[in-house]
Amino acid sequence: MTPEQIIFYVFAALVIISALLAVVVKSLVRSIFLFFVTLFAVAGLFVLSLGDFVAVTQIIVYVGGVLVLMLFAFMLSSKELLNTLELVKTRYSAVQNIPAIVLSLALFFILVFALVKSNVNQLDWINGGNHLSVSDNTVQIIGINLMTNYLFPFEVASVFLMMALIGAAHLARKDKAE
Amino acid sequence: MIPLSNFMMLSAALFVIGLYAVLVKRNVIQLLIGIEFMINAALINFVAAGKSDKNYMGGQMTALFTIVIAAASVAVALAIILNVYKYYKSIDPDKLNKLRD
């Protein structure tokens, strides 16, 4: 077992465990925080895949942005919302879960099956293509690509963000005596 | 080197967990978290596959843009959730059933 593999398995276990816990716990706060842990573990996995810039971006945007946004939205909403959140009924949850579990497992097996059958590891461009090495400067590559190959999506993404901003702001406005 | 299939299996598992959360949770915010899980699973996939693409950095670029989109969607979704709560007085997805037959 190379250290690389050990790290991989540790981060993988972290992802899986925290994700599972996040979906199992009833309380919202706890699931948000477990989500937080999952995001960090995913970022670690990104680093392991030599995508360091993406990992950092994930931490900054996802953890620092999305997660914090959710926390603030949850915490700064009205009391009724909080109360409602606490009073989650658990009457039929045990029975209702079974179809969902079955479906999820079925999908998992299908995905794994497709994975195995398609023999992903032996693909030409994965085996023989130009791999990233550890000593590469990914930021530089990303920067160059962003301005040349992916310029259009870059611009569109900015417009999109503006749309989202305006839309969210409008949606969340307070209605004053309509 | 970690083979690609390991990453992909991991991503499949994360995706399925996110799907489970979407199907089961009684709280729309936890539903949202489930959706995020699914997005993150896709991200792992992209980045793991992008390791073998030095020219175009396709995987990592897509991952970046996806992160951006995901953030935007979360923002809009939370706004929608606030409005839904104002109307339905509840955030249980089962209660949001005015679209039924």
Place this chain on the structure above:
Amino acid sequence: MEQHDIIPVVSLLAVLMPLLSFVLCMFFVPKSISGKVAVSSIAVSFIASCFVFFKIWNAGNIHIQHHWFTLGQTSWDVGLLLNNLSALMILLVSGIAFLVHIYSLAYMKGDENIDRYWGYLSLFCSSMLGLVIADNLLLIYIFWELVGFSSYLLIGFWRTRDAAVQANKKAFIMNRLGDLGFLLALMILYSQFGTLDIEKLFGDGGLFHLSQFTSGEWIAPLGHISYVWLLVCGFGFVFGALAKSAQFPLHTWLPDAMEGPTAVSSLIHAATMVAAGVFLLVRVSPIFDSTVLITIAVIGIFTAFMASTIALVQNDIKRILAYSTISQLGFMMLAIGIGNNGAAIFHLATHAFFKCLLFLCAGSVIHEMHYAKNKLDADCDHQDIRNMGGLRKMMPLTFVTMVIAALALCGIPLTSGYLSKDAILISSFEWATTRSFAAKLIPYLAMLTSWLTTFYIARLIFKVFYGELRIQGDKTERLIHEAPRFMLMPQLFLAVCSAFFLFSVNPLSYENTWLLKVFPGSVALERIHSYHTVIPALLNLFAVLIIYFAYIQYARKEKAMFRENTWLYNFALNGWYFDEFYHQAIVRPVTYVSKFSFSIDRKVIDGLVDIVGKSGVLLSSIAGWLDRKLIDGFVNLAGRAAAGLGNFFRSFQSGRIQYYLAVMIFVVLTFFVLRYFSPAI
């Protein structure tokens, strides 16, 4: 038309006129004129029979036949046989019937069911007349039954009275018993000879005379059977005659038959129907061999003796006369038994007259007593002689005629009864001379019976007509007067007939009677001269003494001679306990058996029917349960299944987004599975 052809037609007329009257009186004619219809029809019948008698008597037989029906190989004819015997009987029967019809006009006046009475009486006359001129035994049997049936109807005429109903049932059943014997004899005769025609069987050169009796076998044209069957045949006829003529052991019906109207009693049970038995025996007399004849004689004399002892102590006027009838019929049977058919028929004729007269006079007395009783509102039996007395002052003509009849019954000289009774007694003595000691007892018993007869009839006369009237009341004597004219006239006529001159010129010797000359005795009897003088003298001397004795006892002393509580008295009073015996031995077991079978019928058969019914109900309830649970259950199941299915499918449209999402993923998964694992898609 030749005279020879008219006679059968006229005799047929005599038979059919009363039948026509029966039909008219029962169904068509109103009550007021039914009497006139009946009397006129019997008058026509009487005139026709007179004509037939004068033409046929001693002038040869007439035998007419006509084909009736064919059964397979055998053919039966119906016809009439007119010989001396039938001519005499037809005259006798229609004559007496005519007189009784006239009497009934007065006696039954005011009765509500008078049309039925005339109808039944006419039916009886028609059947009796038919019986005496029938030419074959089957026809005689048919008329025999009809006569029995009419007797049944007439005895029970007042059918609301229980005693009358019981009496007519008894009479009919006993008659039927006798008819079994008659039928058996008919069957034997038919199997032997193939015919039942009287002329063919018993006429000169008839089939019966041609049959031989050798060494215990009876050889006849058609059959070859043991001699015993001849005896059986004879006993069969005897049994039939015993029932009809009320001899021991089938005699108990006649005293009870007195429940009918007195006119009926006089016609049927004194003169005609009971004579049918004697008539039958005379018709078929060639069959009887010595064993049967002895039996007839013994039964006859025993019955005569028994009946006269019973008559000694009876108190009802009609019952005394009934037992007297039984006794006199016993004499006639005795005459047949000793072989003197002529004497039997002679006694039958004279007995018809004086017994009928006795009954008619008794009827007048009863009629007047009943009238007096109703006027006085007295509570007594108007037929009981102990309640009567001194009636000769109030009903002189009835008294005179009744005395004449009584003298005839006793056999006092100058009456017809003397002639016929002497004929029987003397010939019985002659018969017994050549026989054993036991046979010699019979004539002496006959003499004793004759003295007893004298005693009881004298008792009756003295108790009814002498002494003082025993019903008390104001001026009771003035209430009772002479009988009405229609009742008196027949009585007077019959009184004249009871005297000797109708039958013989010589009042003291019977041998010259024209009647007897025609019937030769079957067994030639040696005429023993001494018997012809000693016996009548002895008989009549004692008879006179007895009459005087009875006069002293009953007319003067007014005290009962016989102590009333001795065993002998009770034995005689209850008819030698024959009724009791028959009741215990026959009636009670039969009733028991019928009750038993009724209970079986009710429990077993009705039980079975009940079980079937209950099981039907059970089956139907089971079917109902099945229907309810299974069939309705199926229907309900279908309904519930549809509802469940509908509810199931309805739940798909719940509005829950997670549910919709799950369904979508399920469909996608299915697509993936089918894509990967099935080569088809």
